[in-house]
Amino acid sequence: MNLPAMRAIYLFEMARTRRTLLQSIVSPVISTSLYFVVFGAAIGSRIDEIDGVSYGAFIVPGLIMLSVLTQSVANASFGIFFPRFTGTIYELLSAPLSYLEIAASYVGAAATKSIILGLIILATAALFVPLRIEHPLWMLLFLLLTALSFSLLGFIIGIWADNFEKLQLVPMLVITPLTFLGGSFYSISMLPPIWQTVSLFNPVVYLVSGFRWSFHGVADVSVAVSLAMTLAFLAIFLAIVSWIFRTGYRLRS
Amino acid sequence: MTRNDQQGARRRPGSAIAAPMQTIIAVSGLCKTYASGFQALKSVSLDIHQGEIFALLGPNGAGKTTLISIICGIVQATSGSVRVGGHDIVAGYRAARSLIGLVPQELTTDAFESVWATVSFSRGLFGRRESPQYLEKLLRDLSLWERRESRIRTLSGGMKRRLLIAKALSHEPQVLFLDEPTAGVDVNLRRDMWQLVRTLQASGVTIILTTHYIDEAEEMADRIGVISKGELILVEEKAELMRQLGRKRLTLQLQQPLPAIPPALAAHRLERSHDGSEITYTYDTQGEGGGILALLEDLSAAGIAFRDLQTTQSSLEEIFVDLVKDER
Ligand SMILES: Nc1ncnc2c1ncn2[C@@H]1O[C@H](COP(=O)(O)OP(=O)(O)OP(=O)(O)O)[C@@H](O)[C@H]1O
Ligand SMILES: [Mg+2]
Numbered sequence: 001m002n003l004p005a006m007r008a009i010y011l012f013e014m015a016r017t018r019r020t021l022l023q024s025i026v027s028p029v030i031s032t033s034l035y036f037v038v039f040g041a042a043i044g045s046r047i048d049e050i051d052g053v054s055y056g057a058f059i060v061p062g063l064i065m066l067s068v069l070t071q072s073v074a075n076a077s078f079g080i081f082f083p084r085f086t087g088t089i090y091e092l093l094s095a096p097l098s099y100l101e102i103a104a105s106y107v108g109a110a111a112t113k114s115i116i117l118g119l120i121i122l123a124t125a126a127l128f129v130p131l132r133i134e135h136p137l138w139m140l141l142f143l144l145l146t147a148l149s150f151s152l153l154g155f156i157i158g159i160w161a162d163n164f165e166k167l168q169l170v171p172m173l174v175i176t177p178l179t180f181l182g183g184s185f186y187s188i189s190m191l192p193p194i195w196q197t198v199s200l201f202n203p204v205v206y207l208v209s210g211f212r213w214s215f216h217g218v219a220d221v222s223v224a225v226s227l228a229m230t231l232a233f234l235a236i237f238l239a240i241v242s243w244i245f246r247t248g249y250r251l252r253s
Numbered sequence: 254m255t256r257n258d259q260q261g262a263r264r265r266p267g268s269a270i271a272a273p274m275q276t277i278i279a280v281s282g283l284c285k286t287y288a289s290g291f292q293a294l295k296s297v298s299l300d301i302h303q304g305e306i307f308a309l310l311g312p313n314g315a316g317k318t319t320l321i322s323i324i325c326g327i328v329q330a331t332s333g334s335v336r337v338g339g340h341d342i343v344a345g346y347r348a349a350r351s352l353i354g355l356v357p358q359e360l361t362t363d364a365f366e367s368v369w370a371t372v373s374f375s376r377g378l379f380g381r382r383e384s385p386q387y388l389e390k391l392l393r394d395l396s397l398w399e400r401r402e403s404r405i406r407t408l409s410g411g412m413k414r415r416l417l418i419a420k421a422l423s424h425e426p427q428v429l430f431l432d433e434p435t436a437g438v439d440v441n442l443r444r445d446m447w448q449l450v451r452t453l454q455a456s457g458v459t460i461i462l463t464t465h466y467i468d469e470a471e472e473m474a475d476r477i478g479v480i481s482k483g484e485l486i487l488v489e490e491k492a493e494l495m496r497q498l499g500r501k502r503l504t505l506q507l508q509q510p511l512p513a514i515p516p517a518l519a520a521h522r523l524e525r526s527h528d529g530s531e532i533t534y535t536y537d538t539q540g541e542g543g544g545i546l547a548l549l550e551d552l553s554a555a556g557i558a559f560r561d562l563q564t565t566q567s568s569l570e571e572i573f574v575d576l577v578k579d580e581r
Contacts, residue, residue: 002347008377012370019365087361091420094325094355095378096347252329253287 005097006105013079013109024075025117028067032121035063036128039185050187051218056129061212062184063125068118068143069150069179069204073171076110076154081167084158084250093252099245103155110151111144118143132215138223139214145230146207150175152237159250178204188220203229277303277352277428277459278324283333285319285483293319295483296333301428301461306454308474308491309463310573316483317463318358321430325355337428351379354426358433358463360413364406368397368416371405372423379424388423394449395419411442418449429453431462435469447473467573471495479576486576501566503534503545505552505559515555521548 017024040056047055080102083089092102125131133139161167182204188196199205200221210226213219219226243249278301285294293316301307309317322328324335326346334341340348363371372388392398395415400408408416414434421429431450435443450460450473464470470477470491477494479487510529521544524533536544552559 002380004380004382005378008374011377012374015370083363086363087357087359088363090322090325090327090355090357090361091375091378093327094350094353096350096380097378248329252327 002095002097002101005095006101006108009092009102009105010109010112013106014112016079017075017109017113024071024113025120028071028117029120029124032063032067033124033128035059036125040128050190051216053216053218054129057131058187058212058216059185060122060125060129060131061215062182062208064118064121064143065146065182065204065208065211066179066184067121068114068147069207070171070175071117072110072114072147072150073154073157073175075113076107076151077158077161077167077171078154079106079110080155080158081161085164089251099248099251103152103241103245106158107148107151107155110154111147114147114151115143118147134217135214139211142207142211142214142226142230145234146211149230149233149237152234152241156237156240156244159244162250178202183208183220203233206230207233275303276300277338278461279336280320280324281334283320283323283335284331285316285323285328286331293483294323294330297480297483297485298333299478299485299488301459302476303459304454304457305475306450306460306462306473308470308477309461309480310465310467310470310477311463311480315480317480318432319483320480321355321432321461321463325353325430326350327355351424352427353430354421354424354428355430356414356417356421356432356434358436360410360417362405362413362416364404366405367402368392368405368408368419369401371416372419375420376423379426381424387425388419391419391422394452396445411438414438414442422453426458428459428461431460433463433465435464435466443469479573481576501536501564503536503548503562503564505532505534506530506561507532508558508560511557515557517555518548518551521551 036056036059039059044055044059049055050058083092122131157167157170161169181199182202183199188199188205188209191199206221206226206229209220210223210230213223213226244251278299280297280299280301283294283297284292286292297316297320309320311317319328323330324337324342326342326349334343335349336342337349338352340346340352342349366374369388369392372392373383376383376388389398392401395418397412397415397419400412405413405416414437418431418434434446434450438446447469450462454460462469462473474491477487477489477491478485507530511525511532512529514523514525514532521534524535526532534544534548
């Protein structure tokens, strides 16, 4: 293991975050605060409690998931796409580094960023609504697994994309719709039966549901299923990444 | 190779040159066909000696960058093998790559990084322990120390080129690849660059450079390789090439055609043109001189008069152009 090299990449990526603090931390926090104002305060005051939880508190886990998902993908995809785009990837490829070390460093940095972001949003939310976390360790576990899985997905997208358009495509066309329809702002049980069934095909539902359970102790689907699904994502994305490594896909011509 | 070995090797300046030639890079039967189906390298075999400066010449698109990229691990070979310091570049990629520093042809840098950060990053990437002293010396040597806090995008092209060299040297490699180091570089900087290369060589670093400037190869290289259309068509000691280069030809247009070279002139080994109207004398500029004078005396003694004369000298450039033209 070339640990110093992994550390160098990790710190380099974290330094990039500090440089782009506004874009990577401040803007998600502001947009989340806006959600709270609109959904929590304005609309939420007219919505009954869901499963015994006030609407404002109910949407907190979903909002965190929303940011963690999108930011994991955005950070990791950009992190590896950028050196490919500028050509500085030559240095990574000529360094005594395995693919695994490259991926672990970028994914690790992206996941770290989105976990920090998730915790910041959690703290922001606590300013707006009274919060109670019933299963803090599970909360952290779900946060970690989700951040890792979707940073892996971002890494895959960053390697697959050969232009900026493609880089934005998957997040815009797939991830955002799935997260919005994944029960971030509502309980699946509020939907007509047919849409409840459709929702079960949306992977994000399981992530949000499990995460919400760790906060409020109530869930749309059982926690075991949520955990299994989260792990399944992790496994799928790991498999794709390892395939990329075996073939050198798009990294080495 | 352990870190200590590497440093040990570098502490004996010039030792590699004095020692019997050792191969540091062995390329054998290297082929590369790009995904587009284009065959960029056709079974290239080449040994690079430890401590030498090797210049790779060749027209645009000949495959120079491709060859370097394969050795450095950026491009995968289609077939063939490369060993660096005895380590296979695939099976022993960590050990092989640790020995190599690469300055790419394109000025590719992280525009928003500072000079210091990017050089430190490069060193870390190669798994070397932090060494601010070494990096300071490196940046000073490359006249970048004053600009260490500057963002890379604020540097001039020549500074960026030097920065790329600093990045390549940041991990104290034993082999340095310079892919067209002096493209777009002014005369002064070019001289500085040559000086730097010599200093590096004196510290035991093996250097492989590509260039389109033949005078550069002439000035710098111990050996020269010419690559054309993916094939290595010549590898030669520069001294040997220079010996050919040092040849001058004196051609005399005679007033009267000469049916045969008189025996009195045999010692000069003259060549007679087909119709006898010209004779050509080949001589060495590096000495064994006095030849022309003696020839002219002997000619007048033999009663041979000429109406005009011209001398020509084959340059490395000519040799190169000839070689590459034949290939086309
Ligand atoms: N990624 C690639 N895909 C397809 N063809 C490529 C690729 N990279 C290089 N080539 C082709 O391979 C050939 C050799 O390219 P290479 O860059 O090695 O040449 P070079 O000798 O370095 O030329 P130059 O002096 O212009 O730098 C060229 O014809 C080039 O078009
Ligand atoms: Mg080139």
